[in-house]
Amino acid sequence: MNKAKLTELLSIHHPIIMAPMFLVSNTKMVIEGMRSGIAGCIPALNYRTIDELKAAIKELKAAKVEGGSYGFNLIVNKSNIKYKEQLRVLCEEGVDFIITSLGSPEETIREAHKAGIKVFCDVTDLHFAKKVESFGADALIAVNNQAGGHRGNLDPATLIKQLNENTSLPIISAGGVGTKADINQMLTYGAVGVSVGSPFIASIESNVSNEYKQACVDYSAKDIVMTERISGTPCTVINTPYVQKVGTKQPWIERLLNKNKSLKKWVKMFRFYIGMKATEKAATEVTYKTVWVAGPSIEHTKAILPIQSIVQQLIKN
Incomplete structure (x- = not known):
């Protein structure tokens, strides 16, 4: 089955999503990512109020350039008491895509599609992948056992193969990517693109402490x-x-x-x-x-760099 590439799904130059990272991701990072020809995503929970979330969407919308794309991550289970309001604002203001995590994305998919927004769903196994496919998801974020944060249990090759053979959705691999060779490997397995998080922690534009950034270099x-x-x-x-x-x-x-x-x-x-x-x-x-x-892909983090330099390393090295 010929599945749409990530570059086609999001109209970006390179098949990379800068993954949403709690506390780390911000508009500065995503804007620089868009200028580099990739997509960027921010957890909606990084904003304490709905007004702050709305302001971030407006900022990204104004800064969007050809070849770049922006989205937000929604925690869709009951632990996120702001979920309903966050979804409403994302749909009203308009974003390019939403990534769902930790719960049923059925309502998010339904409401986002009404607003013309694509929805990609985090999955760690085939059971949940088939469920979100039945809800109408646009793509799967295949979270493997090399991911940072809450990771899956399957290695990238096994997970991508299972999802490709048993669903009709494009697969975006999440975890274990720190170089161009890693990206090429995931594409060889059958992914249409990758979601990359940890290599962007040690960026000049991230708001975390210099000690956190330096730890990603030193460890x-x-x-x-x-x-x-x-x-x-x-x-x-x-x-x-x-x-x-x-x-x-x-x-x-x-x-x-x-x-x-x-x-x-x-x-x-x-x-x-x-x-x-x-x-x-x-x-x-x-x-x-x-x-x-952080995830094991900090192995390839050798210095605190601007987002655009990190992207260049991913697409050229």
């Missing part, structure tokens, strides 16, 4: 570990001395409470809130509690 793939202490769900972080000190497993009391069906939901919400606050503080301030989210 490498072997320093990435999985922790349950951020959201309760395994998440990849840099193995700093602080992470080593506190460990990567849930505290015993949380494990015990998670076995109680009536309390499990509230324990997860509490862990998510505490973990996100700790991550936010570590990302933006100098603190000994260094919990820095």
Whole structure:
């Protein structure tokens, strides 16, 4: 089956989406990405208010250039109490695409399509991929076991092959890309494009602390570990001395409470809130509690560079 390439889906020059990263992504990064001929995406939750989200959309719309594209990531489950308002604003203001995560995208797809907006859905397995295909998704973001943050369980080749053989949707591979050779490998597996996150953390335009950026330069793939202490769900972080000190497993009391069906939901919400606050503080301030989210593709991060230079490395090296 001949599936539309990412460059065709988003009218961009290079088959790359700058992945949405909590606390990291911002309009400056996406604008520079668009000027470099790629797409950029920002988590809607990076904006505390709906007015701030609306202002960001207007800024990106005004800065859009030929060959670039912009979108927003929506958490579509009940943990995101702003979801309904965020979706309404994205549809009213107009964006090029939406990426959905952590829940059913059925409503998002329906409402976004009314506004002429494409919807790409994060998936980690075939079961969920077939479900979002039935809802009318425009493409799948195949989150593999090399992704940063909340990653999948399957290696890129296996996941892309499964999705290609059993769905009719274009596959955008997420995870394990830090060089042009990595991009070419994902395209060889059958992806139509890639979603790249961690290599853009150490960019001049990102708002995180210089310590976080420098950590992405100083540490490498072997320093990435999985922790349950951020959201309760395994998440990849840099193995700093602080992470080593506190460990990567849930505290015993949380494990015990998670076995109680009536309390499990509230324990997860509490862990998510505490973990996100700790991550936010570590990302933006100098603190000994260094919990820095990143994926193994920081292996190829050798310096803090402008977005346009990072894109050039991805398309030329």
